[in-house]
Amino acid sequence: MEPLGTTTLFLFICVSCLFFFSAWRKRSGRGKLPPGPLAFPIIGNVLQLNLRNMSQSLHKLSVKHGPVFTVYFDSELIVLLSGYTAVKEALIDQGQEFSGRGTLPLFEKIAKGRGIIFSNGERWKQLCRFAITNLRNFGMGKKSIELRIQEEARFLVERLRNTQGRPFHPAVFLSHAIANIICSVVFGDRFDYEDKKFLTLIHLIMENKKLFGFILVQERQNDESEYTTENLARSTADLFLAGTDTISTTLRYGFLILLKYPHIEEKIHEEIDRVIGRGRIPCMADRSQMPFTDAVLHEMQRFINLVPIGVPHAVTKDIHFRQYLIPKGTTVFPFLESVLCDSKKFPNPVQFHSGHFLDENGAFKKSDFFIPFSTGKRICAGDGLARMEHSLVLTTILQNFTLKPFVDPKDIDLTAVPNFVTYVLKLYQLCVLPR
Structure with a gap:
């Protein structure tokens, strides 16, 4: 019998050859793929990337390989x-x-291609159109939604x-x-802050668990329609998950910035x-x-x-982009940090400076x-709502209160902890004093 070690080595060599042959065919068979670092069999470039600070790794690769790389x-x-x-x-x-939605295993397991964020093709078009139409009917971009935000x-x-x-922790x-x-x-309608159902909903959002577990799978549906209970429930969950955590984190981080720089708060x-x-109360016209x-x-x-590396896109067909060929279905990440932190457009981009605008x-x-x-066709459907919330909530709070840090402003650290797709802000405390 052949020794186990020899068999394992032989299988590893075979897999390696298949991987490199496949990569060579992708790079030279139908056209030239964008450049990138040499990938290892099975694991690809995982060992060459810092998964805890992906944006830093990608920045280094873009400097070496150019603005389009693999x-x-x-x-x-x-x-x-x-x-x-x-x-x-x-x-x-x-x-x-580039309007397809690329896949991430974690979200694919949760969403299963349903909802607005992670759907594709005709399903995405129908659900996105449905969501935008109904958000507008409910008042997004109009006075009625502004009144809801002002009330809250x-x-x-x-x-x-x-x-x-x-x-308190904000x-x-x-x-x-x-x-x-x-x-x-x-x-x-809104909920009282102590309402048990509301608190349960918040807990589910913050824990990123699957919402709406009450879906009735024997329920009769139109097989040709994308407006199924599963899709509509998933779309609603997307609205809560994306809309709640994103803007509340932005506000929380924004208040920490103002605590760090009290002269900015004073000018506001x-x-x-x-x-x-x-x-x-403040309004958008102000x-x-x-x-x-x-x-x-x-x-x-x-x-x-x-969200420094953006949300994954996918190409809907084989396309020629610049001098490269990108095969249909390829996942594409728009590295948003490279735009938001462009040093030519925003001098000293790692520092907070209102003069940038x-x-x-x-x-x-x-x-x-x-x-x-x-940006583009798959820009966040709730960007208008998020900007209204950010503006009205922040100005209303600063109209009524002065923010007071729990520590000396010079000791406040604005550094967030990076993970694979986002930045996580550490908990902090502050006081608010009536003006």
Whole structure:
């Protein structure tokens, strides 16, 4: 009998040869794939990537291989787009060809291709159209949704007032308020902050568990329709998962920035007092008259860079992109951090600086490089709602309170902990003092 070690070595060599032959065919058989680091059999480039700080690894690879490059996660080919020009050419100029949704094993296991975020093809088109139409009907971009946000902001202010200047963790307060805005849109009403059903929902969102376990699988459906109970429930879950955690984290990180730089908060207070005063709640129409506050809100989202490598896309057919061929179905990541932290557009991008969005006269300055919600056909469907929430909740709180850090501002660390697809902010405490 052949020794086990020899058999294992022989199998390893065979698998290695097959892998490299397959990679060679992909790179030279039908066209030239983008460049990238040499991949190992079975595991691909996993050992060459820092999975705890993926954006750092990808930045180094983009410097070496250029703005369009490849890596292998296990044996799956992944194309990365780095820099504004490459991202724009793909997601906007060739938006239809890059409109597929790439797969991630964890989310595929949970979503199973259902819902808005991780669906593809005709299913995605129908569900996305359905979601946007109904969000607009419920008031997104209109006065009615603004009133819902203003209402929730008032409840949040009262809850903050009840802290009576004592230190507290803002995460729970903010996630409850933002989730309640989604509840008012989806269910037609908000919940009391102590409501048991509401707290259970929040727990499920924060734990990222599967929502809506009550789906009745024997329920009769139209087999040709994408408006199944599973798809609609998954779409609703997507709205809560994406809408609640993203904006509440942005607000929580934003308040930490203001605690670090009290002079910025002071300038926002001055602008609020001059434009809005204390007698009425802020509205979106105020934003055009508050260039400094508007610049700070944009800079918060740019600096926070919450989803640095973006959400995976996929090409819908074999396409020629620049001088390369990208095969149909290939997963493509738009490296958003490379755009939001472009040093030519945003000097010293790792530092928080409201001047990134102000011109020499102090007027607000737009930037095509501001793409925290991605861009193109698969831009986040709730980006308009998120921006309204960010603006109205933050200005309403600062209209009523002064933020007080629990430690000396110079000791506040703005560094977030990176993981595979996002940044995680450490818990902190603060106090709010009535103005």
